[in-house]
Amino acid sequence: MQARLLLEDGTLFTGKAFGAEGQSTGEVVFNTGITGYQEVISDPSYCGQIVTMTHPLIGNYGITRDDFEAIRPYIHGFVVRRHEPVPSNWRAEYTLDSLLKEYGIVGISEIDTRMLTRILRNHGTMKGILTTGSMPVEELKEMLGMSELMRDQVARTSTPTSYSSPGDGERIVLIDYGAKSGIVRELTKRGCDVVVVPHDTTAEEIRRLKPDGIQLSNGPGDPKDVPHAVATLKELIGEYPIFGICLGHQLFALASGADTTRLKFGHRGGNHPVKELATNRCFITSQNHGYTVLEDSIKGTDLEVTHINNNDKSIEGLKHKKYPVFTVQYHPEAAPGPYDNSYLFDQFLDMIREHKLAHPKAPRQAEIVAAAMKGDL
Numbered sequence: 001m002q003a004r005l006l007l008e009d010g011t012l013f014t015g016k017a018f019g020a021e022g023q024s025t026g027e028v029v030f031n032t033g034i035t036g037y038q039e040v041i042s043d044p045s046y047c048g049q050i051v052t053m054t055h056p057l058i059g060n061y062g063i064t065r066d067d068f069e070a071i072r073p074y075i076h077g078f079v080v081r082r083h084e085p086v087p088s089n090w091r092a093e094y095t096l097d098s099l100l101k102e103y104g105i106v107g108i109s110e111i112d113t114r115m116l117t118r119i120l121r122n123h124g125t126m127k128g129i130l131t132t133g134s135m136p137v138e139e140l141k142e143m144l145g146m147s148e149l150m151r152d153q154v155a156r157t158s159t160p161t162s163y164s165s166p167g168d169g170e171r172i173v174l175i176d177y178g179a180k181s182g183i184v185r186e187l188t189k190r191g192c193d194v195v196v197v198p199h200d201t202t203a204e205e206i207r208r209l210k211p212d213g214i215q216l217s218n219g220p221g222d223p224k225d226v227p228h229a230v231a232t233l234k235e236l237i238g239e240y241p242i243f244g245i246c247l248g249h250q251l252f253a254l255a256s257g258a259d260t261t262r263l264k265f266g267h268r269g270g271n272h273p274v275k276e277l278a279t280n281r282c283f284i285t286s287q288n289h290g291y292t293v294l295e296d297s298i299k300g301t302d303l304e305v306t307h308i309n310n311n312d313k314s315i316e317g318l319k320h321k322k323y324p325v326f327t328v329q330y331h332p333e334a335a336p337g338p339y340d341n342s343y344l345f346d347q348f349l350d351m352i353r354e355h356k357l358a359h360p361k362a363p364r365q366a367e368i369v370a371a372a373m374k375g376d377l
Contacts, residue, residue, distance in 0.1 A: 001132055003108040005050070005079060006140050008127040011119060018083045019100025019107035023131030025147040026050040026076030029290070030117045032269030035061075036336020037096070041078065041105075042069045044157035044178035045246065045288045047220040048150035050077035050128050054117050054269075058109075059084040062092025063099045069180040069335055073103050074157055074220070077130035079116065083109035106130045124264045125290065153220035154178055154229075154247075158199035165194040170212040170352050173197055177219030177229065177247050182333030186345045187215065200228055203235035213241040213352040216248025218331065222291060223250035223260050230254045237323055241355045243348040244327030246289050252327045253318060259297035263314070266290035267329075270336050273310035276317070282310060284338050285330035292329065293318065324355045 003017035007028060030052040031040055037058050040051060058080040078100060085097055100107050108130060120126070129144045150156075157178035165184055169191035174183060177199050187194045195209055199219075206214065214236060223230075233255035236242065244252045250260050267287040274285045293315045298305060307317030307328060319326040326348075332341035362370075 003106065003130065003132045004140075005077075005108055005111065005116075005128055005130050006137065006144060007119070008144055009119075009123065010141070012137060013108070013111040013116060015108045015111035016083075017107065017132045018085070018097045018109055019078065020104045021132045022104065022106055023129060023133055024050070024076045024106055025127060025129045025144060027125050027149055027290075028052065028079075028116075028120065028128035029125050029266060029268055030054055030113075030120055031288070032271060033336055034270075036270060038063055038067045038099075039069050039336045041073045041075055041099070043180055043288060044070050044074050045180075045218050045220045047074035047153040047157050047178065048076055049220075050079060050130055051075050052079040052113055052116055052120075053081075054113060056081040056113070057084060058082070059096035060087055061089035062087030062095055064091045064093050066091075069182060070157070073099070073105060074153075075105060077128075078105060078107040079111065079113060079130070080107070080109045081111070081113045083107065106132060120265050125266060151221065151225045154199050154226050157220060159196055160198060162195060162197045162201070164196070167191045167193040169193060170349060171195065171210060172213050172215050173206050173209050173211040174215040174217060175199065175201065175206075175229070175248070177217050177226065177251070179217035179219070180331070180333060180335060182331075182335035183215065183217055183245065186333045186342060190345060190349060192349070199226065201232070203232050206232075206236065207239075211240055212356065213243065213348065215348075216242060216244035216251060216327070218246035218248065218288070220247070222262070223247055223254055226251065237320065237325060241324040241348070241352045242327075243344070243351075244325075245333070246329060246331060249318065249327035249329050250289075250291055250293060252325065253293040253297075253303065256303050256320065257297075257301040258303055259294045260291050261294050263290055263292050267309070270334075270338060272330065274307050274316045274330060275310050276307050277305065283340050285316075285341055286334045286336060286338065287330045289329060324351050326351070
């Protein structure tokens, strides 16, 4: 079956369909990863996007239960040079084609993904429509022109209810803006008692959970589309140690008085070099984002830049000058790799322990007595 991808600038790609039949619109982006297509497909940060893989062979190692980063994929389409229908991998449980069919995701192969990537790099990401139908191109252009990019991706991907991953270590409240499961995995690996809460959980509701620290997750879309999250963080900064990842990094910057802007074509892949300014050490990182913190907006705030991207010099890490808060734009939980940056979770827990030593809490009995005397119990 034939499939077509039409960009908003009028460029048309015609190829071979795989996955589900139908059509969908979304922001067309590209990912430079060589492996990890299953993790890319199931990363909630791609919600509303048609993802192009620059590596030419996709599907060759199949799909396995253990590699999902969310309960289901959220992408709006998948674009590859060559789709391999028969995987060769002892871990494979089913095919890429069957995964896309199961969730109604249209795929297209046998197109020039190098040309498509060059267009996106030169002109920036743009809207596109991916279809297996026979609708005339002029009608597709009209549909694409009338469509709008999603603005509610965080609400679509965040957990609707709180849940926990119990542990006997520090209690971490993970605010889910579209979190990858790798974040919970890294925290539980370190013995943390993790409580995952929805994106619109209030500061008071988080306080009731008695966290030792707060983890801000990754997530899709423009950070300015979730102003309630910024308002909540403004209340929490200074009360608890906080570690933010990707969208959580951008929300922290907004809550601290900085500003964000859209990148021309974003950073998506597992080969992005990031320099840690304190040591001049370069780390290879996994990234997936289309927005960045504006460097000029840092002036006059209590923020300090800790990491920069070695390719375009954009901000990749921040910390607060007064409070125990640090954030990074990239993915230390990787999935797909590289795994060089998982040490940041250890750094987060060390920060929590130092904060607890510097700010010892009153015994629980004293808290109960004080609350009873105030009439709160």
